Amino acid sequence: MQVHLGGHLSFYDAERRSWVEWPDAAPLTLRGLAERLGLPAGEIAFVAVNRRLAALDDLARPGDRVEFFPPMGGG
């Protein structure tokens, strides 16, 4: 599974990567995936699976492309 840590969320990866390869295994919820990656749920405003808006309770499956983004509040 390819996982994108958009914006400042890459800071939660020890190597500051914006894309990480999550080992394909059993399906898990996006919330569970975020927890395992150390992403605080409160800092995720937008999540997409295979380029479609998803909810944190949706399942991510092996082979999916998952993208997490923080709130983009400036202007």
Added chain:
Amino acid sequence: MDEALTRYARQVIFPGIGEAGQRRLLAARVAIIGLGATGSVLANHLARAGVGRLRLIDRDYVELNNLQRQLLYDEEDAAELLPKAVAAAARLRRINSSIAVEEVVADVGPANIQALIADADVVLDGTDNFAARYLINDACVKLGKPWVYCGVVASYGMTHTVRPGVTPCLRCIMGELPAPGSTPTCDTAGVIGPIVALIGSIAAGEALKLITGRGKLNDGMIHVDLWDNAFEQFELGAPRPDCPTCAARQFEFLEARAGTRTTSLCGRAAVQVSVGGAGAQGIDLAALAERLRPVAASGRVRANPYLLHASIDGHEFTVFADGRAIIQGTADEAAAATLYAKYVGV
């Protein structure tokens, strides 16, 4: 070509607009809420394109550190501490004297937003915080007006065009108001001018399409990160049938049950700022302290389990674990709300 259209010849020749489209632009009314970096780009494009009536609404004034990205302003505006709405209107009148530009120096809130957008065909988001955007979302959904969300931080940004009843509203997409302190802001994470110009230009293009009724609108969420050279558009699907705003028509930000609230603390030159509603779920003080350290005086942020304290931008910030803040050094509630949005984030 009609003389009134001559100055717009290059976009009248463009088949997507044509003479009929230009006449629609000249007859249109657009409200731009927030005249910072994004708002500057939006207003600049629409004034030059000949949108007949522009209402520019902003609560802030021009500072020197705005000039790196806020394209309508100059050093003179900053030296004179001009309100952004005033400086922007003056600049736009020099660019296009044939349109009507109205400046409104005000903090947009539940009490005034419906009046400010009542006659607008399109509402554009030039704000810098989610409390204001959720309020815009409430008002536009209630009144059935299209609006364009723009959000930018650092080198990345997003934009989506909300057409009530047709595309998902902001609440459909993002759910509850982000918790205070959870969002990096342009004042804590920085921002570069080109990403603002890019996202603002996409949104201005959406306004042209909404007004002319031509072209393909952005039904998805466009995301760009210039530093990663990433350009994406995500599918959003239909409005959520369980959305509290556009399905249940509960307008909690408009009804002032939620959103940013300010209270001037008499005799202290201080203002209390709080964020209420479903999104107020407390604040991670340790994480906020880390974000504030680079902008705090001498890099000093003191924190305990109950509050943190820092001197930033000439003001004393005391932020409590429940998200409430007391900002000393001003008695101006709008200024305190701006400081809260800049440094704590909503």
